[in-house]
Amino acid sequence: MKRKIFYAFGSIFLLLSLTACGGNNNSSSGTTSDLTGEQLFAQSCSGCHGADLKKGYAPDLDKIGAKYSSEEIQDIIEKGIGDMPDGLLKGEDAKKVADWLATQE
DSSP states (O other): OHHHHHHHHHHHHHHHHHHHHHOOOOOTTSOOOSOOHHHHHHHHTHHHHOTTSSSSSSOOOTTGGGTSOHHHHHHHHHHOBTTBOSOSSOHHHHHHHHHHHTTOO
16 A cells, blocks of 8 residues: 555656656747856756756766766757757757756766
C-alpha cells in the first residue's frame, strides 16, 4: 500500500515538473526580461535540474562549465538534448543562462 502511494505521488510530481519545464513565454526576439542568467535558470530550468543545479530528476549541472563552453551550453538550451526539449529559452535569454552555467565548475 505504501509503495502504491509513493508511486502515485512520484507520478504526480513528475507530471507537474514536466509541465513546469515546458512553460515558456519567449517573445519573438528571444528575450523575456532583464533577468540575470541565474534568475532565468530559476524561472525556466530549476523545475527539472533542481534549484541547486543537482537535486532535480534531470542531469546535474553543478559542474557543467567544466564540461561545456558557454556556446555549447547555449546550443543545448536552444536545440535540446536527450529528453530535454528545444526552445525552452532562446536568444539573449539562452545566452545569459549559458554564460552563468559556464561558470559552474
